[in-house]
Structure formats: structure tokens, C-alpha cells
Amino acid sequence: MTSATTAHSVVEPSATTRRFAGSLVILYAIITMIPLVWIMLTAFKSPDDAISYPPKVMFKPSLEGFCNLFTTRSRQTPEFIRSLGPPQGMCDEIARSRNMVVAGPSNYVPRFINSLIIAFGSTVLAVALGTLSAYGFSRFRVPLKDDLLFFILSTRMMPPIAVAIPIYLMYRTVGLSDTRLGMILLYTSVNVSLAVWLLKGFIDEIPREYEEAAMIDGYTRFQAFVKVVLPQATTGIAATAIFCLIFAWNEYAFAVLLTSGNAQTAPPFIPIIIGEGGQDWPAVAAGTTLFLVPIVVFTVLLRKHLLRGITFGAVRK
Amino acid sequence: MAQIKVEALDKSFGGFHAVKSASFTVEDGQFLCLLGPSGCGKTTTLRMIAGLELPTAGTIRLDDEDVTMNRASARDIAFVFQLFALYPHMNVRRNIGFPLKCEGIGAAETDRRVVEAARILRISHLLDRSVSGLAGGDRQRVALGRAIVRKPKCFLMDEPLGALDTEMREAMIHELRALHDRLGATTVYVTHDQLEAMAMADRIAVMNNGVVEQVASPRDIYDRPASLFVADFIGSPPMNFLPFRGGLQTGAEAIRLGERDVAIPAAREAMAESELVLGVRPEHVRFTDRGMVRGEVYGTEYLGTTQIVTVTTSYGALKARSPSSKSFRTGETVGLDFRPDTLSIFDKASGRAIRTALHEGAAHG
Numbered sequence: 001m002t003s004a005t006t007a008h009s010v011v012e013p014s015a016t017t018r019r020f021a022g023s024l025v026i027l028y029a030i031i032t033m034i035p036l037v038w039i040m041l042t043a044f045k046s047p048d049d050a051i052s053y054p055p056k057v058m059f060k061p062s063l064e065g066f067c068n069l070f071t072t073r074s075r076q077t078p079e080f081i082r083s084l085g086p087p088q089g090m091c092d093e094i095a096r097s098r099n100m101v102v103a104g105p106s107n108y109v110p111r112f113i114n115s116l117i118i119a120f121g122s123t124v125l126a127v128a129l130g131t132l133s134a135y136g137f138s139r140f141r142v143p144l145k146d147d148l149l150f151f152i153l154s155t156r157m158m159p160p161i162a163v164a165i166p167i168y169l170m171y172r173t174v175g176l177s178d179t180r181l182g183m184i185l186l187y188t189s190v191n192v193s194l195a196v197w198l199l200k201g202f203i204d205e206i207p208r209e210y211e212e213a214a215m216i217d218g219y220t221r222f223q224a225f226v227k228v229v230l231p232q233a234t235t236g237i238a239a240t241a242i243f244c245l246i247f248a249w250n251e252y253a254f255a256v257l258l259t260s261g262n263a264q265t266a267p268p269f270i271p272i273i274i275g276e277g278g279q280d281w282p283a284v285a286a287g288t289t290l291f292l293v294p295i296v297v298f299t300v301l302l303r304k305h306l307l308r309g310i311t312f313g314a315v316r317k
Numbered sequence: 318m319a320q321i322k323v324e325a326l327d328k329s330f331g332g333f334h335a336v337k338s339a340s341f342t343v344e345d346g347q348f349l350c351l352l353g354p355s356g357c358g359k360t361t362t363l364r365m366i367a368g369l370e371l372p373t374a375g376t377i378r379l380d381d382e383d384v385t386m387n388r389a390s391a392r393d394i395a396f397v398f399q400l401f402a403l404y405p406h407m408n409v410r411r412n413i414g415f416p417l418k419c420e421g422i423g424a425a426e427t428d429r430r431v432v433e434a435a436r437i438l439r440i441s442h443l444l445d446r447s448v449s450g451l452a453g454g455d456r457q458r459v460a461l462g463r464a465i466v467r468k469p470k471c472f473l474m475d476e477p478l479g480a481l482d483t484e485m486r487e488a489m490i491h492e493l494r495a496l497h498d499r500l501g502a503t504t505v506y507v508t509h510d511q512l513e514a515m516a517m518a519d520r521i522a523v524m525n526n527g528v529v530e531q532v533a534s535p536r537d538i539y540d541r542p543a544s545l546f547v548a549d550f551i552g553s554p555p556m557n558f559l560p561f562r563g564g565l566q567t568g569a570e571a572i573r574l575g576e577r578d579v580a581i582p583a584a585r586e587a588m589a590e591s592e593l594v595l596g597v598r599p600e601h602v603r604f605t606d607r608g609m610v611r612g613e614v615y616g617t618e619y620l621g622t623t624q625i626v627t628v629t630t631s632y633g634a635l636k637a638r639s640p641s642s643k644s645f646r647t648g649e650t651v652g653l654d655f656r657p658d659t660l661s662i663f664d665k666a667s668g669r670a671i672r673t674a675l676h677e678g679a680a681h682g
Contacts, residue, residue: 141330207400207402209398209399209400209401209402210402210404212367212369212389212396212398212402213396213398213402213463214415214419215369215388215389215390216367216368216369216389216390216392216394216395216396217390217395217415217416217419217420217463217467218390218416218419218420219390219419220388220390228404231406232405232406
């Protein structure tokens with residue numbers, strides 16, 4: 001079809017304007033990156049460097065934060081530590097230098113796995129359900145369509161915390177509290193409204209002639225949906241998946257209230273990593289840094305779709 | 318190939334009555350155009366024949382088999398869309414072969430038939446190209462290829478040339494008609510463009526407000542319009558209408574228009590005194606000083622070999638087609654009369670054409 005032309009840029013901006021705009025963008029990017037960089041730096045500081053004032057930008061890097069993140073330690077007398085054999089790896093060595101021994105693994109890995117299962121599980125469910133219902137809303141004469149769509153959207157009109165207590169009571173009654181399944185269902189129900197609205201826009205953009213042609217050529221509607229509509233909706237599906245995943249991955253309020261020992265995700269766990277004499281900031285920073293990795297990887301993998309998808313179908317293929 | 322028989326077809330969308338009791342038959346091998354202004358129900362009718370919409374009432378028969386409620390894929394028809402509906406993620410070869418893949422036909426047979434279809438449409442050199450790089454005309458050829466590769470019972474086309482520019486359209490009109498003559502496939506073709514319909518169709522069904530007004534050959538549609546709407550919609554400029562009050566007796570050969578008698582084709586039905594309309598094609602208006610209608614030249618439109626002269630008369634503005642060699646001055650008083658054997662008379666209230674000798678020898682729709 002025709003190449004995308006932008007209606008608003010009648011005059012090309014001059015080189016000076018472009019350079020000025022570019023520097024503004026870079027400046028803004030730097031400002032927004034500072035907290036992120038600070039967290040990553042803190043992850044490699046020793047506990048003393050982490051809380052020193054004025055804050056240190058230059059410091060001797062240490063992996064103590066990561067060691068403390070993955071292990072639990074117990075304090076022992078120097079005599080007892082001397083009576084032990086040679087240290088078992090780097091973390092043991094760091095612990096012994098502080099008169100402690102590694103007692104076992106921490107809960108970070110199971111919490112991280114919970115996060116992965118719950119976030120990806122609910123994303124897959126929300127996007128699958130959202131695609132199907134968006135297709136239905138887009139293509140069929142659904143009675144009370146507009147009211148239903150508004151009703152679906154209205155679930156996002158209040159903060160999730162407003163319904164946390166009722167959901168807690170419901171979950172306790174049906175045995176879903178502190179289970180992964182319960183959290184997957186909860187995040188799915190929050191995300192599915194977003195998914196329906198985003199995907200309906202994308203599917204509306206796909207001319208229905210495509211699937212009508214396929215149906216005349218011998219496909220059933222479902223086959224036409226799978227083989228003709230889905231390949232053309234990948235951009236929208238990818239963009240929607242990223243939005244759903246980011247919500248489910250970062251969600252804190254429900255996770256704090258509804259999970260504890262069994263299904264707790266990483267967000268409520270990371271801030272309460274306690275070291276000796278209070279918060280263990282390098283360990284918290286290390287946990288946060290690692291927590292960023294999956295979402296960054298996922299977004300980078302899908303960024304081609306995201307860039308096109310973020311315009312919400314405004315650009316025609 | 319097949320005969321398509323549409324009987325008393327009705328379609329309502331909520332409160333909107335899109336198609337009202339439409340009936341027509343497309344004979345085996347015939348090219349029928351559904352012609353009408355936008356929103357007249359022609360596309361809805363076509364989609365019901367295809368099985369993309371289900372009718373509210375009525376029946377559709379393909380070769381005497383009732384397919385009214387069959388799903389689209391079970392009807393063995395091919396549909397060509399205005400926006401081509403080529404799959405952007407497939408190249409030309411796979412697009413044309415797609416219907417055969419749906420039917421589960423083997424790769425060798427598919428390839429043979431795709432190559433044959435491409436040869437008929439002269440797009441063999443494009444087979445391995447991506448569809449997104451093709452020009453409009455070539456895209457439409459690929460869409461046609463996808464239709465003919467199946468060898469279906471009939472072709473349904475929904476304004477397939479609507480998205481092309483004028484030049485490409487002219488060329489495709491001739492190609493489509495040549496393709497039809499070669500394949501002899503029953504075709505239903507929806508368009509709002511009377512030139513397309515006139516140039517291609519064996520028969521035309523003119524629709525307005527969901528009603529089929531007339532089904533006839535292009536010549537009959539033009540020369541013997543069955544209703545005021547058809548007379549007004551077909552022809553450029555359209556038929557002139559001269560309203561008058563009067564009655565008709567069977568066999569009457571003249572009507573009283575103002576002070577004078579106007580000869581008409583002999584009436585074949587009687588009409589009580591009522592509001593009637595005399596219809597005259599612009600090319601049947603003659604300039605003569607003894608003319609029965611007098612008026613002032615308002616302006617002329619030069620069209621090459623002919624010109625359209627607009628004359629203001631007591632019946633309103635009349636348009637006459639005259640050779641370009643004749644010259645007219647604006648404001649000049651002229652006399653007009655009409656070729657008697659070509660005139661149509663309509664009942665103003667119902668819009669229906671009154672039967673006269675004009676209709677003899679023609680299948681009346």
C-alpha cells in the first residue's frame with residue numbers, strides 16, 4: 001500500500017532544531033536512568049559503602065550483596081569458625097570475614113520462580129482470552145456490545161487495593177489464598193480488560209475481507225481466525241503481552257496481601273531482606289537488579305513489535 | 318457452472334431493512350451486474366449469495382439446490398473483494414494457491430493449477446513476488462487468480478475495480494469481460510458505476526433502497542426503464558422528466574402536454590386521470606422551430622462529437638444532446654420536440670413505467 005506519510009511535518013526541522021531536540025531527549029533519558037544506575041551500583045557495594053554519607057560514586061566493587069541475597073547466614077564465635085575447614089566458596093569466605101557462616105539458601109530463588117510462573121502464566125491467559133473476546137467484539141453483532149465493553153473497562157477504574165479485602169476473604173473461603181493458581185487468576189482478571197481493549201483496536205484494523213475470503217475458500221471461521229487473523233495481529237498481541245507482563249511482574253499490593261509462605265512473588269520479598277542491624281541495602285539492590293532481567297529480555301525480544309504496536313494501530317501496514 | 322436463483326430475499330439489520338424481497342435469476346454462464354447507489358442493498362444481496370450474511374427471509378438456490386443457510390465454504394463459489402483481500406504474509410503463488418490448500422489438494426496439482434491461472438491472467442512473471450509490492454491492477458489480477466484457480470460454480474465480485482484508477486479500470490473492464498467469455502462462468506458483479514455495468518453485463522439488476530427495480534439487458538434498462546428511479550439513475554446526463562396531468566386509454570397514441578398533443582408509443586394499459594411523467598432521453602430531444610416545447614438556451618457542455626444543451630422551459634431545465642457542429646447562443650429561444658417512438662411514461666405516485674408499444678418485443682422486468 002502507500003508508504004506512511006506524516007501529515008503534521010510539513011516542514012522538515014532544521015539541523016539546529018534537531019540537535020536541540022536530540023539533546024533534550026538524551027538529558028531526559030539520563031535523568032530517568034539515574035535511579036536505575038544507582039540501584040545497580042548499590043548492588044555491587046559493600047554494606048558500609050551503601051550507607052556512607054556523602055554517597056560514594058567510586059567504591060571497591062563487592063559481591064557481598066548478591067551473596068546475602070541468595071543465602072541465609074548465622075553468627076558464630078570466631079573459635080567455632082576457626083574450627084571449621086577451609087571456606088566453601090566465595091560467599092562463605094565473605095561471611096566468615098564478618099564472623100558468620102552460610103546456613104543455607106535464601107528464599108529469593110523460589111520467590112523469583114513464583115514471579116516467573118505467575119507473571120507469564122497470567123500474561124498467556126490474559127492475552128489468549130483477550131484475543132478471543134476482542135475478535136468477538138470486533139466481528140460479531142454482540143447484544144449490548146458498547147455496555148459490555150464499558151463494563152469490562154470499568155474494572156480498571158478503581159485501584160486494585162480497593163477490592164483487595166473482599167478478594168482476600170473470597171480466596172480464603174475457596175482455598176485460593178497463597179496459591180500460584182489464585183494469583184494467576186487474579187492477575188489475569190485484571191489484565192484481561194486491558195487486553196480486550198488493546199487487541200480490539202488492532203483487530204478492527206485488520207480488514208474482515210481476509211477471513212471472509214478464507215471462509216469462502218473452505219476454512220471454518222476458527223481456522224480463518226487462527227491462520228489468517230492471528231498472523232496479522234502479532235504486533236498487537238506482542239504489545240499487549242508486554243503491557244500485561246509488566247503489570248503482573250511488578251504487582252505489589254495484591255502480592256503482599258494474598259501471598260506469604262507458598263506463592264509469594266519477588267516484589268513483596270525483596271524489600272524485606274533484613275541483614276544485621278537493619279535493611280541489607282546491597283542485597284535489596286542486587287535482588288532488584290536481577291528482578292529487572294526477565295522483563296528487559298522479554299521487551300528486547302519483542303521490541304520490533306512494541307515500537308509499531310505502541311502507536312495502537314495508528315500506522316497502517 | 319451454475320444457475321443462481323434468488324427468491325424473495327429479505328435482510329434486516331436491527332431496525333434497518335437493507336434488502337426487501339429481492340428476486341432474480343442468473344442463468345448458467347450469465348454475467349449479471351447488481352447496480353445501484355451506495356446503501357441500496359446490492360452488496361448485502363451479494364454477501365447473502367456468498368453465505369457471508371444469512372438472510373432474514375427468502376431462499377437462494379444454486380443449481381436448484383437450496384443453499385440459503387449453508388456456510389460459505391460449502392457453496393463452491395469464489396468471491397473477489399474490492400480491497401483484493403490478498404494475504405500480506407504470503408507471496409503471489411501462495412495467495413493464488415491458498416483456496417486449493419484449504420481444500421487439501423496436493424502440492425503438484427496445486428502448482429499446476431496456479432501456473433495455469435497465472436498464465437490466463439498474464440501474471441506468470443509475478444508468481445514469486447510479494448503481494449505488497451504489486452500495482453493495483455496486478456493485485457486485482459492476483460485476486461482473480463485466487464478465484465479462478467478453484468474452478469468454482471460461480472464468481473461473485475464486490476466492486477472489484479473500485480480501488481483502481483480510471484485508466485487501469487478501463488483496461489480491467491475489457492479483461493474481465495474477456496475472461497468471462499473465455500471461462501463462461503456464472504458471475505454476479507456488484508457496482509455503483511453504470512458504465513462498468515453497461516460495458517460488461519449480460520443483464521443488469523438495478524437496486525434502490527433494498528428493492529430490485531428492474532432486471533434486464535443493458536439495452537432494455539437504457540431504452541425501456543421500468544421505473545422513474547432506473548430512468549434517472551442510468552444515463553449521463555439522465556432522462557428528462559416532464560410532469561403533466563392526464564389520463565390514458567389503451568391504444569392511445571398521444572398525450573396532452575400543455576396546449577399541444579405529443580405523440581407517444583401506443584399505450585397498452587389504461588390509466589385514470591392522474592399525475593404522470595413523460596420521460597425523454599437527451600439524445601431524443603430535437604431542435605425545431607415548430608417544436609411543442611419552447612425555451613431559452615441556458616448553457617452548453619462540449620463533449621467532443623456531441624454537446625449537451627440545457628434549455629430552460631416551463632417544465633424545468635431540459636437537457637438535449639446535439640451534434641457539436643451546431644452552435645447555440647445563451648439566451649436564444651429554441652423550440653424542442655421529441656422522437657415519439659422512444660418516449661416513456663411513468664405514474665408519478667408509484668414511479669412505475671406505464672406499458673406502451675415501447676415495451677413490445679422486450680422482456681419486461
